[in-house]
Amino acid sequence: MxxxxxxxxxxxxxxxLWQLALRDFxxxxxxxxxxxxxxxxxxxxxxxxYTFLFRHALGARLPQGxxxxxxxxxxxxxxxPWLVFNETVSRSATCISEFSALVKRSVFPSETVPAAILLxxxxxxxxxxxxxxxxxxxxxxxxxxxxxVLAPSLVPLAMLSLGLGWFVAALQxxxxxxxxxxxxxxxxxxxxTPVFLPESMYRGPFELVLTLNPLRPAILGYRAxxxxxxxxxxxxxxxxxxxxxxxxxxxxLFFRRAxxxxxxxx
Amino acid sequence: MARIAFNSVSKSYPAYSRPxxxxxxxVRPGQRQRKAEIxxxxxxxxxxxxxxxxxxxxxxxxxxxxxxxLAAGILAPxxxxxxxxGRVAALLELGAGFHPEFxxxxxxxxxxxxxxxxxxxxxxxxxxVEAFAEIGQFVDRPVKSxxxxxxxxxxxxxxxxxxxxxxxxxxxLAVGDHYFRQRCLRKVHELRSRRVTILFVSHxxxxxxxxxxxxxxxxxxxxxxxxxPNKVARRYLASMNARERGDPSAPAPxxxxxxSTAADPRSSAIPNVDQRFGTRRAxxxxxxxxxxxxxxxxxxxxxxLSTVRIxxxxxxxxxxxxxxxxxxxxxxxxxxxxxxxxxxVRLGAMAAGxxxxxxxxxxxxxxxxxxxxFSPAVSDGSLESYEICDWIDDAVALPMERGASEVxxxxxxxxxxxxxxx
Numbered sequence: 005m006x007x008x009x010x011x012x013x014x015x016x017x018x019x020x021l022w023q024l025a026l027r028d029f030x031x032x033x034x035x036x037x038x039x040x041x042x043x044x045x046x047x048x049x050x051x052x053x054y055t056f057l058f059r060h061a062l063g064a065r066l067p068q069g070x071x072x073x074x075x076x077x078x079x080x081x082x083x084x085p086w087l088v089f090n091e092t093v094s095r096s097a098t099c100i101s102e103f104s105a106l107v108k109r110s111v112f113p114s115e116t117v118p119a120a121i122l123l124x125x126x127x128x129x130x131x132x133x134x135x136x137x138x139x140x141x142x143x144x145x146x147x148x149x150x151x152x153v154l155a156p157s158l159v160p161l162a163m164l165s166l167g168l169g170w171f172v173a174a175l176q177x178x179x180x181x182x183x184x185x186x187x188x189x190x191x192x193x194x195x196x197t198p199v200f201l202p203e204s205m206y207r208g209p210f211e212l213v214l215t216l217n218p219l220r221p222a223i224l225g226y227r228a229x230x231x232x233x234x235x236x237x238x239x240x241x242x243x244x245x246x247x248x249x250x251x252x253x254x255x256x257l258f259f260r261r262a263x264x265x266x267x268x269x270x
Numbered sequence: 271m272a273r274i275a276f277n278s279v280s281k282s283y284p285a286y287s288r289p290x291x292x293x294x295x296x297v298r299p300g301q302r303q304r305k306a307e308i309x310x311x312x313x314x315x316x317x318x319x320x321x322x323x324x325x326x327x328x329x330x331x332x333x334x335x336x337x338x339x340l341a342a343g344i345l346a347p348x349x350x351x352x353x354x355x356g357r358v359a360a361l362l363e364l365g366a367g368f369h370p371e372f373x374x375x376x377x378x379x380x381x382x383x384x385x386x387x388x389x390x391x392x393x394x395x396x397x398x399v400e401a402f403a404e405i406g407q408f409v410d411r412p413v414k415s416x417x418x419x420x421x422x423x424x425x426x427x428x429x430x431x432x433x434x435x436x437x438x439x440x441x442x443l444a445v446g447d448h449y450f451r452q453r454c455l456r457k458v459h460e461l462r463s464r465r466v467t468i469l470f471v472s473h474x475x476x477x478x479x480x481x482x483x484x485x486x487x488x489x490x491x492x493x494x495x496x497x498x499p500n501k502v503a504r505r506y507l508a509s510m511n512a513r514e515r516g517d518p519s520a521p522a523p524x525x526x527x528x529x530s531t532a533a534d535p536r537s538s539a540i541p542n543v544d545q546r547f548g549t550r551r552a553x554x555x556x557x558x559x560x561x562x563x564x565x566x567x568x569x570x571x572x573x574x575l576s577t578v579r580i581x582x583x584x585x586x587x588x589x590x591x592x593x594x595x596x597x598x599x600x601x602x603x604x605x606x607x608x609x610x611x612x613x614x615v616r617l618g619a620m621a622a623g624x625x626x627x628x629x630x631x632x633x634x635x636x637x638x639x640x641x642x643x644f645s646p647a648v649s650d651g652s653l654e655s656y657e658i659c660d661w662i663d664d665a666v667a668l669p670m671e672r673g674a675s676e677v678x679x680x681x682x683x684x685x686x687x688x689x690x691x692x
Binding site for chain 1: 290339342344346360363368383384385386388389
């Protein structure tokens, strides 16, 4: 009897996580004929547009020493990890009030909601990455052994997203401006991350921003994996993992504590 | 074994000037940011054993909902301890915990998961839940499009099908139609026979007395009384009435001198239908109330003769018709009622299409001023065993005028006083 209860709670939480994630994933493509195929089509169309825009219209060229000289591929390889991070964090910010009825009237493990958002965004992300790998192969970047770097880049990126997601989800309940502040910060964060611009363009004080940005190693890892480019250093990947673990720990502890007040405020 | 045990439980809600102060206090518990503490419950102790049905009664704001939320584990007590054993299903307020954008099916699955059911277990109980809730094709629409009745039906259906050991119900039975209420009540009886512990909040003293094995009256966060439902409900009503009598805000309208409208031999109007049920083998076609001079009554007068006229029509053959009515007071309590069988009048069998009008001449006792309603019924059978053909809740409502002398309590007993000097 004594351990019966927590065990059942954990099972309930897992069941709930699965249900919420599955529903969220289905909901994205609910009613559409192509369904989850949109997860593949969307990045491909984006890639086509960027190719036209940057290569043919603007004639953009990447400097020597990057993973590829194909700018659209370079861009997409960096954009996909940014998007999964961005979506998880920004959607987490408003998720608790969406579930306010459940929070107030049942013993609801609200920490599963940001996790479900991550899982659902992650599923779309995996589809997009698969599509990009295929296109890169067709454009002369066949996947090599470095594709293995995807896993050690994706996992800490997910942890970082979830940790931040928990943090902003809990904070938003108390401070309604959180989501607004966050959307501004995410725009700034986007430009502080080498997605659009190659690293060589960050000079002076911006170089420091780049070094401090925990997302940078993840972007490097993705480019290395998908375009078979230069590998990020062990120290860089280590920082990413450290940041991921730290974000998870802080986010989790903060959420657990803040959760006590949810019923009263919502 | 006590399934629910509250041990000196107090709960107060801290008040903050803004939510951020609350967060500060959570993050740094040493520094108090709260402005005040609003007490909701003070030193509450009670237990409910397996198979017991405990009703919580009390005015709004007396702490009933807080008690349920504590029992459900949604709130933590400020002081004291709350212990609940076994699988808990809770129906707190309307619609339990439903996500407005999710469909009925998705919400049911979600609730089932929260109650600890696996996906496979849910699939096995879902057909029963769906059948019990009776929401048709709405199951696959977002619950924000549901009526309050549908919400409560679905929530109740899920809660009783997850095989709970403890069921917490907050006023859920107040909505929903009569049939559903009846089915819920049957289900509650069934759960009770399976030794499920039920804790429920109700404003309906009829429910409290019908369902409760024990009642607990909360008054401003304290236990005012607990014990047998009849006793506690009576004391509660008496105190409510005492409070109300001091309230001059609802004066009864004076009767206007009505010019005579010759009393119809048959009543052909039903002024109001709150709820109607029965087999409809016979139907009530009209009900009217007349005063002692035979005019349609605009109000009732204590101590005077009134006539309640009920007309019925048989749709199919009715062998042993019984016509009667129930008088309810402003709280919805069945106050007094009678019928032809009870008064010793045997009505002959009615062929299909036959009509019948019954006049009940009643000497109204000295009753307290308030609104009373008449609920007419026609049944087939005897006093011991009958089948309701048609029942209309609160078909006529009339104010009771204040009599010449004060009525203490509900009614003044006809009384002679004799004094002897011995």
